[in-house]
Amino acid sequence: MKTEQELQAELTKIRGQLNKIEDKRRKEANSPLLGKCFKYSNSYGGDKRWWLYLKITKAGYWLEGWSFQRPTDGRMEVKVEKCMMSILGGYVEISQSEFDRAWTAFQNAVAKVGSN
DSSP states (O other), X not given: OOOHHHHHHHHHHHHHHHHXXXXXXXXXXXXXXXXXXXXXXXXXXXXXXXXXXXXXXXXXXXXXXXXXXXXXXXXOEEEEEEEOGGXXXXXXXXXXXXXXXXXXXXXXXXXXXXXX
């Protein structure tokens, strides 16, 4: 019979091997998303909704990109994002041109903030 220490050592080795397989699988699943644009119907739990836009700029083990949104409370947000593919549930893929139009409208809204 193996000792607890021997079993722990085997388990550690097996977990390492599984992690490598899972890492490769996730990278393969994420790579087609590189450069893709998405939008998400966001809210703070009420009836008022707005679009959150996301562009994927790096697709490895994690998805990385940047997002922007204009919540109904008047804030304007731009964020760097790091997420897993599963987090994209509810996001709708959009064209680069739709993303660009939304980004231009966002920039125009920011430019108006100090000019009123």
